[in-house]
Amino acid sequence: QQQVKQSPQSLIVQKGGISIINCAYENTAFDYFPWYQQFPGKGPALLIAIRPDVSEKKEGRFTISFNKSAKQFSLHIMDSQPGDSATYFCAAFSAGKSTFGDGTTLTVKP
């Protein structure tokens, strides 16, 4: 059962543009929502995370928007750079147990 659905599967953005990746979840017990960034040949690394008591969290160029009623959350990358080209995974945690989305491959063209 796919509990976290991520879209789009791939995304191409021009340098300086905004990248937006979306995730939807089903289990209302989820209470921690991180985004991970993965470069080829490396393990995922935490980018930013949010808990359901806030609707938005910003860290530098990266923002998470969270809509509890719609059971959706999204990652916004402002001023996208070629160095941001990677695969991004959303995840949802409940009581320490994790479910990951299937990833979005982002390509930022110079």
Added chain:
Amino acid sequence: EAGVAQSPRYKIIEKRQSVAFWCNPISGHATLYWYQQILGQGPKLLIQFQNNGVVDDSQLPKDRFSAERLKGVDSTLKIQPAKLEDSAVYLCASSNRGYNEKLFFGSGTQLSVL
């Protein structure tokens, strides 16, 4: 601070052979995870340890996969016998307490089963 160490980096085996992966988590991290990442998919949790006890192994194919974490530090994941569909990257991760917090991942072991 040293990261999560995994070995080997790559492994190629024939189907029905056995294979073992090793992981050394970040020092002091109580929780250790093994994930399977099939190409084009997100990481799928296989087993989660809290110190040397198993917290969750509900998605571990126990007829062929086994894992242990002796002394609550490093861990090994074994597959015996391997199937073609086991071809994947096996990621080890650790966290401080294991409850809805940052996971630190190793670079993984890429397994190819021929």
